[in-house]
Amino acid sequence: MSTASPAPTLPVSLAANPKLSSWVRLIGEGRIAISPGKVEIGQGIVTALAQIAADELDVDIIRIEMIRASTATSPNEGVTSGSLSIQQSGRALRHACAEVRQRFLVAASERLGVDASLLEIDDGTISGPGNVRTSYWELAGDVSLDHDANAGATTKNFAKRAIAGHSVQRVDIPDKVFARPRFIHDCALPGLVHGRVLRPHVSGAKLIALDEAAARAVSGLVAIVRDGGFAGVVADSEAAAETALKALRKGATWSAGEPLPDENDLAGFLKSQPVETYVIDTRMAATTGKPIRTLRRQYTRPYIAHASIAPSCAMAQWAGDDRVHVWTHSQGVYLLRADLAIVLKLLAENIVVEHMEGAGCYGHNAADDVALDAVLLAKAAGGRPVRVQWSRQDEMAHAPFGAAMAIEVEADLDADNEIVGWRHAIWSNGHAARPGRAAQPALLAATEIANPYPRMISTNPPAANGGGGDRNSIPLYDLPAWTVTSHRLLTMPVRTSALRTLGGQGNVFAIESLLDEIAALRGEDPIAFRLRHLCDERAKDVIRAAARRAQWKPQKQSGTGHGVGFARYKNTGAYCAAIAEIEGTDDIRVKRLTLAVDVGEAVNPDGVINQIEGGAIQATSWVLKERVRFDRMRITSTSWTDYPILTFSEVPAVDVEIVQRPEIEPAGAGEAAHGPVTAAIANAVYDCLGVRVRDLPITRAKIIAAMELAS
């Protein structure tokens, strides 16, 4: 039996949505509907949740039908973010399905006249001694699932799991290779018309006058919508909507914008703004060695774009003037609904928000923004559904970015260059301005309409949720003393919100870079140095596993370098160690990344590997190439030419080892690799070229500048 605690409590998502039937329903002969509140954003979560449910119910996974989240029917699980879906939805489903299984066993026992302990379930068929049998579906009328979950339900022991913990093929992939419409972009609702929204090219500019005449003449136009500074068109085809938008843009008069920072001095900008300062953590040693000197280093990372391959898209359809249905690839259908209710001044119950898959989502992108755009334009469509799709340019300029960061770390060293004191200070905008969490909406169009709401200044999630700019800023290493301070900007000229790892990537880059530098100063192997400062065995195991797999440390060859990076995501989630092998002289190439990861129970091991590979490659792209570009007036990196990402020829080989711990609660894998890979590449650059680049991205120009500084 599983590890029941003395006073059992429900998993958090199940406590918030206790009715069993909101999670599990028998549908038709041989089918079971599973309805999580978390959504597929390209991470494979729907498959992993189906595995958990199938396993706990003892049915084949092909019997499971996964229901897309909707505010009409689904449990409210907040937002699909923070690598928490397996922890929250997975635990809730495991628990709910265990109880459903138990309820059916009791009903079967009554019907068959056999003690429940003698019954077995195999693919939904319940059988017992004497060849008696029934099934979930035969018993469906006897068992009501309209009950609240019982905290005492017992889930399977991990050793008995037959599906969870084993690689299965993802349920969504066949549709995607056989071109069966699955993305919101490909959905054809009857009577669908197309909308486009007029957005400024100059940052912060507001629409002050609009000559609509030319747009009105466009064939196929359905409506022009104007609400204060919000303007858009609806037309009977995408081409007509594009043409009308182009005409509308020619008739637009904009106010002057708001100045942007100097893109070449982000640290200077970040450190000169009004801030809210708080101490994240402090640790004082009873006795420490005597500091002889202090290393002071500054690390920076630029603003980073989500840059999904698809521009954001949504559909909306009004029924009368007080009910609206929204289709969205938002990460949080209930949170989006809450913001829509504020803007529309409607009861939330009058709004249904339904999820459909979009392109890969790496955090708070424009999915929510475009949903409000669609709702506002659909008001003028006479009850027809309106589909709005952003342009590539708007996607790269108006969606929130991952926040730029400046991080100062000071390490006090004693006579043996051992660390005796550590100070880590972060300057950054907040890393979250998500919808549905404040009295004011976070949606872009809400700042443009006639009675506008102010632009939400991003904040940081609390430490209990892993923090924001401060995420992963507290060392996991056993250092004798430290102080970690966060300075959150109170101005926000460049819009920021949650991007994969929030501040984790920057903080791990800083910590792991300086540790590497100190190890080098001591002439100590960087892996031995890390292991010596860790007491967490899971942490040590992933570092040792990665080192073994990469045959650490390969013999030094001219023109190549190796580096290591490690973190436990959020200090509470998945453990990940990365070793990078690079080559180059001034323009570097990442040849190979070797990673070891411990997510506890890996529900779909191939899914975990896929996420770690993807995270490692995306992080490599961030480190080598990515930087949101702007002049003092506008975002200029609005195309793939101006915002290049890693291409097939530039992608390193990625080799992943999972340290399986089936007995430990699973953690998400989607954000574990970014910090370690970033640090591993930076440390490999030092190993290869003898210079430390502390300002991301690590480009040829930065390497040359670092070489000049060193010489």
Next chain:
Amino acid sequence: MSTIQFQLNGAATSVDAAPDRTLLDVLRGPLGVTSPHFGCGAGECGACYVMVGDRAMASCDLPMWSVADKDIVTVEGLGTAEQPHPLQRAFIAEQAMQCGYCVSGILISAAALLKRNPSPTEAEVKAALDHNLCRCGSHNRMVRAVLRAASQMAAS
């Protein structure tokens, strides 16, 4: 407006469209063929690739006049679940995607590659896919899938 005729996935097709309207718009609009995806509208990401003759091309900036009498293939024409193209089988076997939005364009680039080079090296596969962007980081799986499909096609 003019009538433009071409072959679409092996079937004679005729549409009335402005000659400068893009192929992507016509495919996704009146023809209801949704596998080519809009990504950038500037031919920079590869999400909208279709095969024109033996070449993978961006359909988002391909005017209709230029496809008259041409042979166009989209993923809908590559294969079906019942009769999959080796690439489709290989992408499933390798679980070669995360979100999958870029995949139809990549299948097209790969299919065009295998037509002109049935046994490509890994470097040749990567070079052939260099105009297709993937943001999720599934590149290595996709390269493996293309190589797997090539070896299966050679064996059959």
